[in-house]
Amino acid sequence: MSWHLYLVRTARGHLYAGISTDPLRRLAEHQSGRGARSLRGKGPLALVWQAEVGEHGEALRLEYRLKRLTKAAKEQLVAAPQQWPELRARLLPEASEP
Template sequence: MTAAPWFVYMVRTAGGQLYTGISTDPIRRLRQHNGELSGGAKALRGKGPLQLVYQKPMADRATASKAEYQLKQLSKAAKEQQIGEQ
């Protein structure tokens, strides 16, 4: 049995902020963040509508977590560049 791939993703809030996270299913995670399903991040409540603007597959959870950390260290301008390069 093959493990589900992990993704690092970024969501843009209605106010233009970027939220970075990891998931095996970024679309499901976006639905959770938007309140369609339970389990969304408290940091995103009331900041919708949310838009999935970046997702990149990773080999495993550890790699995804490292990529998430690296993305979170970037400036907003650098994150926007990453989004534009996708």
């Protein structure tokens, strides 16, 4: 089963990072109040970026590191998703080593 990393934008413009095997289903859960507690009452929510990342452990490590980025860095990823491979290599250098 493949895992995805995603960013959700709240009504106030905040970005929330999460992981799921199905980001659209997870967005629906967030919108219905069954998702992350930090997103409850923050709607409407929009899925603004997602990427397939592979296994669960790798997804967890990437999520942790993505959450630690500045809002400006996350906004840049949303604006230019083609930069994801380079950012991924910086966030998880051990995964890109031979």
